[in-house]
Amino acid sequence: MIRRSPLAASAGRGSRIPRRAWAGALSAALAASTLTLTGLATEAAAADVNNAKNPGFESGLANWACSSTTGSAVSSPVRTGTGALKASPAGHDNARCTQAVAVKPNSTYTLSAWVQGGLAYLGASGTGTTDVSTWTADSAGWKQLTTTFTTGATTTSVTVYTHGWYGAAAYLVDDVSVFGPDGGGGNGEEPVIPVPPTGVAVGGATKTSLDVSWKPVPNAASYHVYREDGTKVQTVSGASAVVTGLAPDTEYGFQVSAANAAGESVKSTPVVRGRTLKEGGNGGGVPKHAITGYWQNFNNQATVQTLAQVQDAYDIIAVSFADATSTPGAVSFTLNSAQLGGYTDAQFRADVKAKQAAGKKVIISVGGELGTVRVNDAASATNFANSVHALMQSYGFDGVDIDLENGLNATYMTQALRQLSAKAGPSLVLTMAPQTIDMQSTAGEYFKTALNVKDILTVVNTQYYNSGAMLGCDGKVYSQGTVDFITALTCIQVENGLDPSQVGIGLPASTRAAGGGYVAPSVVNNALDCLTKLTNCGSFKPARAYPALRGAMTWSTNWDATAGNAWSNAVGPHIRTLP
Known part of the structure; x- marks a missing residue:
């Protein structure tokens, strides 16, 4: 005003x-790179693996290199396991951390990581085709970044990187994945179907929406929210969703499943319920x-x-x-x-x-x-x-x-x-x-x-x-x-x-x-x-x-x-x- x-x-x-x-400054930076936001892969070949080494930072910063002294391995907070990466940008350093990942030529890979804290970027360069990156603004909780890339005819290694923003808050990274054909240098782990989410709760009611939340599930790439009649109403990457388009003053029941490239878990139990507000309740x-x-x-x-x-x-x-x-x-x-x-x-x-x-x-x-x-x-x-x-x-x-x-x-x-x-x-x-x-x-x-x-x-x-x-x-x-x-x-x-x-x-x-x-x-x-x-x-x-x-x-x-x-x-x- x-x-x-x-x-x-x-x-x-x-x-x-x-x-x-x-x-x-942010506009200039974004103009210099191509941001590609894509959906998660729903199917993968049986031979597909996570090609990243030390993807959960359980071995400290082994296989990773961070600019200057900006990166360190921490034991808290972590998304899964016992380790995570914490990188702190300085005034002239965006806290870039990289790993050279072995890949196969002419192959498509899904690159993902979970981040928290200040602005965080995830990308791949040297792909031999179009280099990709994605990012998110500050996040108080763990949030998944995901993009895909295709390698060139002679590409056998790509550089996977994370970085923050100059002088911004520190960012955290955990559970990095370069999922696709085995390039011969990864951890060889094939994904398994995740367990169903627990701690599902309903809150944050308006006349036409309800907030649904749950505890994060290890190795989950996405979550599906269902009404109790079996209708799928949303697919999200984080551990919460806002279900909209509901009728006022009505009770709804919800269940949630977890999914990754290996498949989808069974739905959570029991059904959890919440009620939307009456007409005029918040207007x-x-x-x-x-x-x-x-x-x-x-x-x-x-x-x-x-x-x-x-x-x-x-x-x-x-x-x-x-x-x-x-x-x-x-x-x-x-x-x-x-x-x-x-x-x-x-x-x-x-x-x-x-x-x-x-x-x-x-x-x-x-x-x-x-x-x-x-x-x-x-x-x-x-x-x-x-x-x-x-x-x-x-x-x-x-x-x-x-x-x-x-x-x-x-x-x-x-x-x-x-x-x-x-x-x-x-x-x-x-x-x-x-x-x-x-x-x-x-x-x-x-x-x-x-x-x-x-x-x-x-x-x-x-x-x-x-x-x-x-x-x-x-x-x-x-x-x-x-x-x-x-x-x-x-x-x-x-x-x-x-x-x-x-x-x-x-x-x-x-x-x-x-x-x-x-x-x-x-x-x-x-x-x-x-x-x-x-x-x-x-x-x-x-x-x-x-x-x-x-x-x-x-x-x-x-x-x-x-x-x-x-x-x-x-x-x-x-x-x-x-x-």
């Missing part, structure tokens, strides 16, 4: 520059497709509005902003009558009620670009919940928007929102407005918070502006100000745990409303069409449509008014046509 200072409306956030530089009564607009309690050269003058297209009006107090975690709100042409507190309270009577939701937004609210311990979490609830009772606000652009603590913000939900009840409207960088990885504090409160969350409206270049869910880098940037980044959220009904796209209402990233309202509508119907896409097209996508957000209703209401006049009617 852009707050108070007129200069901020044209200059953007200086704090974004390091992130843009990082994204630019707060907001329309299926909704538009959120931020109303400014200050004058920064945008059109000054009373709440009554907010355009009718907006379903959720976020009053910007509540301010930090001297009590850690606590917030307050005071109408800025002086900057709003003498708009009185009594008029404001009456306008809140009038908007609600017209079917709108009015919520209090906490934070903004200059917000300094800190919820870093149990006491401040309680202070936050109590103070926000007091504002809801005093002004009649329907809920709260979390727009903390200077960082948050997932553990304690989750505690605060849980306490607030207990006080406010199921009608609470809970929205968030993270910056793009905050929703790049589930390891980020904002993303973790959103996932932690899925059962009470209404919508996350990510700010797709003031961002520079960022990664999409396909591993490619996209620049802000395009339909691809919006759709490829939105895909990350719905494919990593949030229900489509909890996801919205946030764009500025005019060129003056943000430092960068403005797109015409027609581009906003194209992005909504692409995400919900797979039409009007750019070069990126999601693997599936998300017809339940909640909608769109803009900063701000005031800048919209300054631009002649072009944003709300275009996006408002269009969103009502979505499926």
